[in-house]
Amino acid sequence: MNSSTPAIDIQNLAYSYGKAEAVHDLSLRALPGRCYGLFGRNGAGKTTTMKCLLNLLRPQRGQVRVFGRDPARAEVDVKRCLAYVPDQLAFYPWMTVRETLDYLASFRERWNKKTEQELLDRFRLDAAKRTAALSKGQRTQLALTAAICPETDLLVLDEPTSGLDPIVRREFIETVIGAYQEGGLGERTIFVSTHLITEFEGLIDEFTIMDQGRVVLTLEADEARHRFQKIRARFAQTPPELDFRGALHVRREGRELELIVNGAGPALIASLRQHAPEALTTEALTLEEIFVAALRS
Amino acid sequence: MLFKINFNSGMPVYLQLVDQVKAAAASGALQPGEALPSIRPLAEELRLNRNTVAKAYSELESLGVIETLPGKGCFLKQNHSPLRKEIRRKLLIEEIDEAIVMAHHLQVPRPEFLELVQERLEMLEDKRRANEEHKEK
Numbered sequence: 001m002n003s004s005t006p007a008i009d010i011q012n013l014a015y016s017y018g019k020a021e022a023v024h025d026l027s028l029r030a031l032p033g034r035c036y037g038l039f040g041r042n043g044a045g046k047t048t049t050m051k052c053l054l055n056l057l058r059p060q061r062g063q064v065r066v067f068g069r070d071p072a073r074a075e076v077d078v079k080r081c082l083a084y085v086p087d088q089l090a091f092y093p094w095m096t097v098r099e100t101l102d103y104l105a106s107f108r109e110r111w112n113k114k115t116e117q118e119l120l121d122r123f124r125l126d127a128a129k130r131t132a133a134l135s136k137g138q139r140t141q142l143a144l145t146a147a148i149c150p151e152t153d154l155l156v157l158d159e160p161t162s163g164l165d166p167i168v169r170r171e172f173i174e175t176v177i178g179a180y181q182e183g184g185l186g187e188r189t190i191f192v193s194t195h196l197i198t199e200f201e202g203l204i205d206e207f208t209i210m211d212q213g214r215v216v217l218t219l220e221a222d223e224a225r226h227r228f229q230k231i232r233a234r235f236a237q238t239p240p241e242l243d244f245r246g247a248l249h250v251r252r253e254g255r256e257l258e259l260i261v262n263g264a265g266p267a268l269i270a271s272l273r274q275h276a277p278e279a280l281t282t283e284a285l286t287l288e289e290i291f292v293a294a295l296r297s
Numbered sequence: 298m299l300f301k302i303n304f305n306s307g308m309p310v311y312l313q314l315v316d317q318v319k320a321a322a323a324s325g326a327l328q329p330g331e332a333l334p335s336i337r338p339l340a341e342e343l344r345l346n347r348n349t350v351a352k353a354y355s356e357l358e359s360l361g362v363i364e365t366l367p368g369k370g371c372f373l374k375q376n377h378s379p380l381r382k383e384i385r386r387k388l389l390i391e392e393i394d395e396a397i398v399m400a401h402h403l404q405v406p407r408p409e410f411l412e413l414v415q416e417r418l419e420m421l422e423d424k425r426r427a428n429e430e431h432k433e434k
Binding site for chain 1: 302306307340345349
């Protein structure tokens with residue numbers, strides 16, 4: 001495997017449940033060492049996409065590759081190089097935390113015991129407790145521990161933090177950054193689907209927003225915050241009637257004007273300035289605001 | 298030193314880190330020889346991609362602002378301004394031009410603008426002095 005082989009390469013993927021089309025012609029590519037976000041509302045097709053990566057579902061059209069391999073043909077190889085935290089966690093309820101980790105470790109070539117202990121301590125997980133008695137937050141922490149210890153090149157997270165309290169969510173992300181990213185010298189790839197975008201904002205290098213099974217937007221995070229802007233202008237009188245076709249969204253309130261733009265910022269700012277505004281400010285949109293703007297327009 | 302990331306600024310995240318170190322060095326909030334936080338705890342604390350922090354540090358290193366001592370960490374360099382005079386001037390002129398255009402649009406007249414520049418310079422000078430005194434104590 002050479003280093004330019006994408007960690008994940010999805011081309012023209014389609015999947016339907018009966019007549020209901022969950023994913024329609026989806027293409028995306030996550031390069032090694034990056035953190036790739038898949039953003040979408042509930043039911044956008046994120047989990048279906050993830051399941052195709054893991055060979056839990058067979059693509060009906062298009063193709064899926066993980067480090068250049070087809071998960072349907074090389075299932076063992078593919079599973080060896082990735083770890084997965086699903087949105088619905090299932091453990092054997094009669095097993096303790098200790099037994100669960102030993103059981104999961106038995107399928108792995110590598111298992112970092114030192115990391116395991118550090119994470120059990122960090123999460124204050126009682127190794128003797130049965131998984132049936134764990135809270136939702138603790139179950140997620142156990143799943144994350146089990147996903148980090150094998151030290152795989154790819155970590156796949158499906159809605160990992162939904163339904164958790166803010167402290168557990170924060171710890172989860174810190175652990176992904178600290179314990180998972182630390183080991184790989186910039187080579188570990190993270191593929192995360194979520195609709196809780198704000199908390200992953202600093203982690204995401206590149207993202208795809210999908211809606212109703214289709215790609216709405218794919219961009220680098222820094223580039224996205226550069227292109228998507230909120231422009232506010234206040235005029236002495238009623239704002240001028242300008243050509244705002246370059247804007248995604250226009251709001252007028254008295255003498256004030258608010259525009260949401262994707263890339264058309266400089267041109268619109270120049271034309272607003274010609275009308276001598278009393279005040280003119282711009283700010284970048286956060287990824288969550290971009291998500292909302294992209295799905296609303 | 299403490300960092301603050303603003304995702305509304307539209308500036309690439311690694312550049313925000315670079316600029317904050319440069320600003321802290323200029324104001325004396327960060328003293329030559331003083332340590333910067335190491336990459337992992339800083340990335341965790343700010344919940345930033347580890348690679349973003351690493352990129353900022355390697356940028357600062359190539360600019361000659363910080364140096365990495367193997368096994369010890371990253372430190373602010375003694376004499377950090379590797380850029381030649383013309384380049385420094387050119388970089389500064391771009392920023393000044395932008396402020397001048399802004400002043401024009403906000404209808405701030407020339408004397409008031411110059412006065413403001415003086416005021417800001419003095420403020421920074423005061424800050425630097427306060428930091429020095431604090432250091433002596």
